[in-house]
Amino acid sequence: MSARINNLITRRKFLQISGALAAATAVTNPCRVLYALTRDKGEITPNEIREVFSACDMCFNKCGLIAHVENDVIKKLDPNPKSLKSRGMLCARGNAGVKQLYDPDRLKYPLLRKGARGDGKWQRLSWDQALDHAAEKLDKIGKDYTRCGFLFMAGTDMQSTFVHQFAEAYGSYNVISHESNCLLSRNRAFLDTYGVMPTPDVLNCKYVIMPGANRFEALVTPDSMDLMTAKGNKSKLVVLDPRFTKTAALSDEWYPIKPGTDMAFFLSLAHVIISEKLYDKTFIKEKTFGFEELREHVKKYTPQWAAKETDIPAKDIARIARELAAAAPSAMVYPGRRSSDYEDSTQIRRSYAIVNALLGNWDQEGGLQVPKKIKPGSMHIEAPFYEDNPDDRVDAGRAQMMFDEEGSFKHTRDAVIEGKPYPVKGWMTYKTNPMQTGANRDKTIQMINTLDFMMTVDIAMSDTAWMADLVLPAPSYLERQDPLSAFLASSTCSGVITRDPVVPAMFESKPVFWIVKELAKRLDLGEFFDFTVDDFRKAQLKKIPQVAKALKEDGVYNITGPSFGIHKDKPFKTRSKKIEFYNTRYKDKGIDPMPVYKQPKAIPENHFRIVVGRNAYITQSASTNNTLLWELQKENHLWIHPKSALSLGIKNHDMVKVESSAGKVRIKARVTEETRPDTVYMDTGYGVLSKGLTNIFGKGACIAQILEDKADKISGNMAMHETFVTVSKT
Ligand SMILES: Nc1nc2c(c(=O)[nH]1)N[C@H]1C(S)=C(S)[C@@H](COP(=O)(O)OP(=O)(O)OC[C@H]3O[C@@H](n4cnc5c(=O)[nH]c(N)nc54)[C@H](O)[C@@H]3O)O[C@H]1N2
Ligand SMILES: Nc1nc2c(c(=O)[nH]1)N[C@H]1C(S)=C(S)[C@@H](COP(=O)(O)OP(=O)(O)OC[C@H]3O[C@@H](n4cnc5c(=O)[nH]c(N)nc54)[C@H](O)[C@@H]3O)O[C@H]1N2
Numbered sequence: 001m002s003a004r005i006n007n008l009i010t011r012r013k014f015l016q017i018s019g020a021l022a023a024a025t026a027v028t029n030p031c032r033v034l035y036a037l038t039r040d041k042g043e044i045t046p047n048e049i050r051e052v053f054s055a056c057d058m059c060f061n062k063c064g065l066i067a068h069v070e071n072d073v074i075k076k077l078d079p080n081p082k083s084l085k086s087r088g089m090l091c092a093r094g095n096a097g098v099k100q101l102y103d104p105d106r107l108k109y110p111l112l113r114k115g116a117r118g119d120g121k122w123q124r125l126s127w128d129q130a131l132d133h134a135a136e137k138l139d140k141i142g143k144d145y146t147r148c149g150f151l152f153m154a155g156t157d158m159q160s161t162f163v164h165q166f167a168e169a170y171g172s173y174n175v176i177s178h179e180s181n182c183l184l185s186r187n188r189a190f191l192d193t194y195g196v197m198p199t200p201d202v203l204n205c206k207y208v209i210m211p212g213a214n215r216f217e218a219l220v221t222p223d224s225m226d227l228m229t230a231k232g233n234k235s236k237l238v239v240l241d242p243r244f245t246k247t248a249a250l251s252d253e254w255y256p257i258k259p260g261t262d263m264a265f266f267l268s269l270a271h272v273i274i275s276e277k278l279y280d281k282t283f284i285k286e287k288t289f290g291f292e293e294l295r296e297h298v299k300k301y302t303p304q305w306a307a308k309e310t311d312i313p314a315k316d317i318a319r320i321a322r323e324l325a326a327a328a329p330s331a332m333v334y335p336g337r338r339s340s341d342y343e344d345s346t347q348i349r350r351s352y353a354i355v356n357a358l359l360g361n362w363d364q365e366g367g368l369q370v371p372k373k374i375k376p377g378s379m380h381i382e383a384p385f386y387e388d389n390p391d392d393r394v395d396a397g398r399a400q401m402m403f404d405e406e407g408s409f410k411h412t413r414d415a416v417i418e419g420k421p422y423p424v425k426g427w428m429t430y431k432t433n434p435m436q437t438g439a440n441r442d443k444t445i446q447m448i449n450t451l452d453f454m455m456t457v458d459i460a461m462s463d464t465a466w467m468a469d470l471v472l473p474a475p476s477y478l479e480r481q482d483p484l485s486a487f488l489a490s491s492t493c494s495g496v497i498t499r500d501p502v503v504p505a506m507f508e509s510k511p512v513f514w515i516v517k518e519l520a521k522r523l524d525l526g527e528f529f530d531f532t533v534d535d536f537r538k539a540q541l542k543k544i545p546q547v548a549k550a551l552k553e554d555g556v557y558n559i560t561g562p563s564f565g566i567h568k569d570k571p572f573k574t575r576s577k578k579i580e581f582y583n584t585r586y587k588d589k590g591i592d593p594m595p596v597y598k599q600p601k602a603i604p605e606n607h608f609r610i611v612v613g614r615n616a617y618i619t620q621s622a623s624t625n626n627t628l629l630w631e632l633q634k635e636n637h638l639w640i641h642p643k644s645a646l647s648l649g650i651k652n653h654d655m656v657k658v659e660s661s662a663g664k665v666r667i668k669a670r671v672t673e674e675t676r677p678d679t680v681y682m683d684t685g686y687g688v689l690s691k692g693l694t695n696i697f698g699k700g701a702c703i704a705q706i707l708e709d710k711a712d713k714i715s716g717n718m719a720m721h722e723t724f725v726t727v728s729k730t
C-alpha cells in the first residue's frame with residue numbers, strides 16, 4: 001500500500017512541493033498531490049486557506065505552532081509567537097511534523113498478526129473486528145490471571161490520561177510509562193531534597209554547570225533558547241560530558257569527565273564551598289536540614305581527590321566552586337532531564353541538588369524555581385474494586401523507592417519474564433516504543449514471547465508494533481482533539497496548551513480515547529467513559545475561563561508575573577519541612593542519607609563504555625524514519641576516538657562489530673575526537689526490525705540491542721550507561 005502512495009508522492013516530489021509552497025504563490029496547485037494522498041478523491045475547491053493553532057508533538061515539549069492549511073492540506077507549520085515557552089521557535093523536528101502526517105508509512109487500518117511474531121504478516125481487520133478481538137482478550141486475561149495480568153504502557157501524550165483511566169476502570173494497577181527509561185531518578189533526587197521538582201531559570205542565571213545534559217541538541221524549551229540568550233548576556237556555561245556535544249562546543253569550558261564520576265565532582269564542589277564558607281549562612285540556617293552532617297561528610301572529598309576520579313584538574317574544580325559561589329544565587333547546577341544513566345543515578349543527582357541548595361538559589365531569579373501552575377479541573381472516576389487482584393504492582397519491591405504510579409519498565413519486564421510474583425499475560429502500548437527505547441531489546445522480545453496478547457496503538461509500524469498481535473492506527477497530533485495540558489516552565493512561561501484537529505483524521509485512524517471508550521463499552525465499563533473529549537476539556541476549563549479565552553485567541557495561555565520570590569515563608573514538602581542535605585527517610589530505608597561516592601565499575605581491558613545521547617533532529621526512536629529528517633541523517637555511526645580506533649585497526653567508515661553481554665550489532669565507525677578514548681556512542685532509532693519503516697529499514701544499528709538493562713537502585717529507573725562493549729573490525 002505504501003508503494004501506491006509513493007507513486008502519488010515521492011519523497012523528492014514532496015520536497016519540491018514544499019519548496020514551491022514556501023516560495024509563496026505557487027504556479028500550479030501542488031497541494032493537489034497532497035490532497036490526493038489525504039483524500040484519495042477528485043477535485044477540490046481552490047484556495048480555502050486557514051491558520052490553525054496547535055502544539056507540536058514531535059517531542060514532549062509542546063511548542064506552540066500555527067498550521068497554514070490550504071484546502072484541508074497542511075502546507076506549513078510555523079511557530080506561534082504567543083507561545084512564551086517555545087520562545088517563538090519551532091525546531092527542525094517541529095518543521096518536519098508535516099511529514100509525520102503525510103507519511104506514506106503511516107498505519108492505515110487495524111492489523112492482526114498472522115504467522116510468527118515479527119514475520120510481518122498481517123491481516124486487515126475492520127475496527128469492529130479489532131475491538132471485539134481486543135475486548136475478548138482483555139476479558140479472558142482478566143478472568144484467567146486477574147485484572148493485574150494486563151499491563152498498560154503509555155508514552156508522553158495528552159491522551160495518555162485516558163489509557164490510565166481505562167486501566168483503572170478495567171482494574172489493573174500495572175501501569176508504566178517511558179518515564180522509568182527517562183527521568184525518574186532525577187525526579188526522585190530533587191523531590192527527596194526539595195520536596196518538589198524545581199525548574200531552572202536558565203535565562204537569568206549567571207553561571208550554569210551542565211553535567212550530563214545537552215541542551216543545544218536535546219532540546220528542552222525554553223531552556224535551550226534561554227541558555228543561548230543567557231550566553232549572549234555574558235552568563236558562563238561549564239559543560240561536563242564525555243562527548244564534545246554541540247552544547248560543549250558552545251560552552252565556555254568543557255570537561256570530558258570520566259563517565260560515572262559526576263558525584264565526585266559535586267561532592268568536591270560542596271567541600272570547597274563549605275570549607276571556604278562560600279555559602280549564605282542565613283539561608284542554610286533557615287531553609288536547610290543536615291548541614292553539619294554534610295560538612296562532616298564532604299570533608300574528605302577534596303578537589304585533589306576528585307581530580308583523580310573525574311579526570312578534571314583539581315585547580316579547575318576549586319576555581320569552578322569559587323566562581324559558582326560568587327555568582328550565587330543566580331548560579332546553578334542544571335538539574336538535567338534524562339537520568340537513565342547509572343545504578344547510582346538518584347544519588348548522583350542528589351549531589352547536584354545539594355550543591356544547588358548550598359548556593360541558596362531556591363526561589364531566586366536565575367536559580368531553581370517552582371513557578372505558578374494552573375490547575376485545570378478533571379473528570380475523576382470512581383474505579384471499581386476487584387477483590388481477586390493481587391496486593392501490589394508486579395514490579396513492587398524491586399527497587400528501594402519506586403514511584404508507585406510510574407513503576408519501572410526494567411523491573412516490570414523482568415517480573416513478566418519470570419512470571420513472578422504473578423503472571424502478566426497481556427500488554428497494551430500506546431505511543432511508546434520500548435523495543436527501541438528499553439535497554440536490552442532481546443529481553444523485550446523475551447517478555448513479549450511470554451504474553452498471550454499484545455496490542456499497540458501507534459501512527460507507524462514501530463518495532464514495538466511490529467512485535468504486537470494487534471496494531472491499531474492512531475491519528476497524528478495534527479488530526480486529533482486533545483485535552484488541555486498545563487505545563488511548568490521557568491522564567492514566567494508556564495502555561496496551558498491544547499490541540500484541535502487541524503485537518504480531519506486520515507485513513508481509518510482513531511484516537512486512543514475512542515479506542516478505550518469502545519473497549520470499555522464492550523467490557524461493560526461504558527459508564528466510565530460516558531463523555532467526550534470536549535466534555536473532558538469543558539470540565540478542565542470550568543473554573544478557568546481566562547484560559548479558554550486565551551486558547552481561542554492566542555492558541556496558548558501563558559502565566560505571567562514573577563516566577564521567583566513566591567514561596568518565601570512556605571515550608572518544603574519534605575519530612576523536615578526544609579531542604580534536606582540529610583534525608584532521614586533514606587536512612588530509615590537503609591539508603592545512604594547523603595550521597596556516598598562509589599567508584600564506577602572499572603572498564604574491563606579492551607572494552608569501552610557505551611553512552612546514550614541525542615542530536616537535534618532525532619526524537620529518541622520516533623523521528624528517524626521521517627522523510628525530511630532522514631535526509632539529514634540516514635543511518636547512525638559508532639563514535640570512536642582516533643587513538644582507540646588506531647589500536648583496533650579501524651578507519652573512518654569501516655564496518656565494525658559492537659558487542660556486549662546483551663547482544664551484538666554491526667555499524668559503521670565514525671572516528672572522531674568528539675568522544676573520550678574510553679567511551680563510544682551511537683544515536684538511537686536505527687537498526688529497526690520493522691519493514692514498515694521504509695526509509696530506515698536496513699540502516700545503521702539498534703543501540704537498545706547492546707545496552708544492558710541495569711537499574712538505578714533507588715528509583716528503578718533504567719541505567720543505560722553501565723554497559724561495556726568490545727569493538728572489532730568486521
Ligand atoms: N533533539 C532532541 N531533543 C530532545 C529529545 C530528543 O530525543 N531529541 N528528547 C527529549 C527528552 S525525552 C529528554 S529526556 C531530553 C534529554 O536531554 P538530556 O538530559 O540533555 O539528555 P541526553 O541528550 O541524553 O544527554 C546526556 C548527555 O550525557 C552525556 N554523558 C554520558 N555519560 C555521562 C556521565 O557519566 N557524566 C556526564 N557528565 N555526562 C555523561 C552524554 O554523552 C550525553 O551527551 O531531551 C529532550 N529533547
Ligand atoms: N536507546 C535509547 N533509549 C532511550 C532513550 C535514548 O535516547 N536512547 N531515551 C530515553 C528517554 S529520555 C525517553 S523519554 C524514552 C522515550 O521512549 P518512547 O516513549 O519509546 O519514545 P519514542 O522513541 O519517541 O517513541 C514514540 C512512539 O510513539 C509513536 N508516535 C508518535 N506520534 C504518535 C501519535 O501521535 N500517536 C501515537 N499513537 N503514536 C505516536 C512513534 O511512532 C513511536 O513508536 O526513551 C528512553 N530510552
Ligand code: SF4
Nearest residue numbers: 056058059063091094
Ligand atoms: S522542541 Fe521541536 S520537536 Fe519538540 S515540541 Fe518543540 S518544535 Fe516540536
Ligand SMILES: [Mo]
Nearest residue numbers: 182183337338
Ligand atoms: Mo525523556
